[in-house]
Amino acid sequence: MSGARPLRVLLAKLGMDTHTVGITVVAHALREAGMEVIFTGLKQTPEAVASAAIQEDVDVVGVSSLSAGHTRSLPRLARLLREAGAADKLLVAGGVIPEEDVPLLEEAGYARIFTMGTDTRQIVAYLTAWGAARSGALQP
Amino acid sequence: MDLAAAVLAGQVAAGARLIRWLDDGDPRGRAALREIYPATGRAHIVGITGPPGAGKSTLVDILIAQERARGRRVAVLAVDPSSPFTGGAILGDRLRMSRHAVDPGVFIRSLGTRGGRGGLSRATYDATAVMDAMGYERIFVETVGVGQEEMDVTALAHSTVIVAVPGLGDEVQAMKAGLLEAGEILVLNKADRDGHAQTLRHLELLVHLRTGTQAADAWHTPLLSAVASRGEGAAAIVAALDAHREHLHRCGEFSLQSGRRSEQQFLAIAGARLRERLLELAPELRAQVRTQQLDPYTAAERLVAALPGPDP
Numbered sequence: 246m247s248g249a250r251p252l253r254v255l256l257a258k259l260g261m262d263t264h265t266v267g268i269t270v271v272a273h274a275l276r277e278a279g280m281e282v283i284f285t286g287l288k289q290t291p292e293a294v295a296s297a298a299i300q301e302d303v304d305v306v307g308v309s310s311l312s313a314g315h316t317r318s319l320p321r322l323a324r325l326l327r328e329a330g331a332a333d334k335l336l337v338a339g340g341v342i343p344e345e346d347v348p349l350l351e352e353a354g355y356a357r358i359f360t361m362g363t364d365t366r367q368i369v370a371y372l373t374a375w376g377a378a379r380s381g382a383l384q385p
Numbered sequence: 386m387d388l389a390a391a392v393l394a395g396q397v398a399a400g401a402r403l404i405r406w407l408d409d410g411d412p413r414g415r416a417a418l419r420e421i422y423p424a425t426g427r428a429h430i431v432g433i434t435g436p437p438g439a440g441k442s443t444l445v446d447i448l449i450a451q452e453r454a455r456g457r458r459v460a461v462l463a464v465d466p467s468s469p470f471t472g473g474a475i476l477g478d479r480l481r482m483s484r485h486a487v488d489p490g491v492f493i494r495s496l497g498t499r500g501g502r503g504g505l506s507r508a509t510y511d512a513t514a515v516m517d518a519m520g521y522e523r524i525f526v527e528t529v530g531v532g533q534e535e536m537d538v539t540a541l542a543h544s545t546v547i548v549a550v551p552g553l554g555d556e557v558q559a560m561k562a563g564l565l566e567a568g569e570i571l572v573l574n575k576a577d578r579d580g581h582a583q584t585l586r587h588l589e590l591l592v593h594l595r596t597g598t599q600a601a602d603a604w605h606t607p608l609l610s611a612v613a614s615r616g617e618g619a620a621a622i623v624a625a626l627d628a629h630r631e632h633l634h635r636c637g638e639f640s641l642q643s644g645r646r647s648e649q650q651f652l653a654i655a656g657a658r659l660r661e662r663l664l665e666l667a668p669e670l671r672a673q674v675r676t677q678q679l680d681p682y683t684a685a686e687r688l689v690a691a692l693p694g695p696d697p
Contacts, residue, residue: 250409251472251497276473281497286480293486297479300493302401330398 252280252376253303257294258287259322262312267340271307274365278373291318295325298334304379305372310340320353327354335375339363388413389420392518397492400519404494407511418511421518426643428460428517429630432538434504434530435548440574442481443613444548444622445525449485451619452523460492460521462512464505464528467497474498478527492516503537504528510541510650523626539567540649543642544629546570546622549588552580566595569604570625572618576610585610604632663688 254275256268265287272282285297298306306326308319315338323336338350339359347358356375359368391399403421406414433441433448445461452459463478474497485491494516498506505528516524528538530547539545547568571592573585588608596605607625611618633639664671667688673679 250411251474251499253405272475276468276475277471279468279472281467281474281476281495283495284475284477284480285486286483289483289486293483296486297483297493299398300401301479301495302398302405 250380252305252372253283253301254280254305254307254372255283255285255294255298255301255303256307256309257285257289257297258309259289259291259294259318260310260312260314261288262310262314263287264309264311267311268309271309271339271365271368274369275372278369280372291322291325294322295329295331298326299329299331303334304376305335305337308336308338310338310342312341315340315342316346316349319350319355323354335372337368337371339368387417389417392417392421392515393424395519397489397519400492400515401494403515404508404512407515408496408499408506408508414511418514422514424518425514426517426640428513428521429523429544429626430513430517430542431523431525431626432542432545433525433527433548434538434545434568435574436550437529439548439550440613441527441529441548442478444546444572444574444611444619445478445527446482446484447611447613447616447619448525448622449482449491450616451623453485453488453490455623457522458490458520460516460519460524461494462509462516462524462526463493463495464498464509464526465495466504466529467499467506469500472497472499492519492521504530505537505541507653510646513541541646543633543639544569544626546572546626548572548574549584550575551578551584569606569629570622571606571608572611572622573608574611574613574618576618577612577615581610602636604629666691 256272258268275282283301285294319338326334336355337357338355342358342360350358357371388399388403392403403414403417433445435441449459465474465476467474476495479493479495482493496506496508501507513524526538526542545568571588573588592606592608609618609621670684670688674681674684
């Protein structure tokens, strides 16, 4: 397996929401697709997630949100990462996020919002394509 | 500031990136490692190993808190198995340590084994070197270990903590087969559980039998109880780690161990490189073995005989 560079993905939950089924299903799908998935735990602050993303030097930060509050905490996480010089990480989110909030999150720096009912294969395909495009861009 | 200088200045983002490069086999990682290597050899590297479910991550969590209470900067490498089929991994150890996430004196990094053996990834040695150069005083390397096959962490670490739990009869058997000999500190976690007293007596006997055969100035493995989920037992474990580090310094083993570790890594790297070269050199011999024209021993002899250098 020498030369293997699996995508590293941090999966996080922000705020008081304790629903873990969605994030667990996604984690297993990403693992099956050959990615390294890092869990940060429940009830994390944006500060804790940003710090973990930097310590783990992940490629992707995925936030699962199944409660209100995402319009504040998700943009805050994006800002913290930018301020820490970690703007190269892909930000995505998923869960119970109303359509009308999507533009706000995209504006904040989230590349893609996976709303309820998204097939995990779509998430895998999106991240795989992003990873391939980026490693293509990194070639000299 | 270049990456190596930033690592030497203790910048977490730089250290994290260098570990990533080394883990990915990126050539830029080796160049930076060369620059930081002279600054390594100071940190006390501590292996934490035991069977799945023994509470290792929770134990590391309370050890971090204990070290921080003593004002020390600490790092953690949490190694979990990668899938041999997909290469993917779910790395969940830092979940148990999440209260330390925003503490600037704590650096926690998860690694998948990525095909590495012995419970370690090939990058584990390199990652400890990076954390060492960043100035962390103690580095905890958490790995899953059930039997001797998975005990490579003992070669990496100055001190190894074996974590056992009550009521795992088979695991105690495994310890008899080698786990116990491998560790310098033995911790019975979940000491509030049923069967605790019985397991403790069993382990005491094993420790006693071992101690009886040792020289007076040898290190005697302490047996400690802990209930990591309640924060109990950490102070005694940190005190034992400090004592073992002192012991290693006193008998000159601390730097000797670091040297042996570097030598081991050198041999492993050289071995892997040589293997690649040999595979390039020997396509005909390999084909002859594959088609059963030649037996494997004769093929190996011919390959070695074709190499320059003195006869073995």
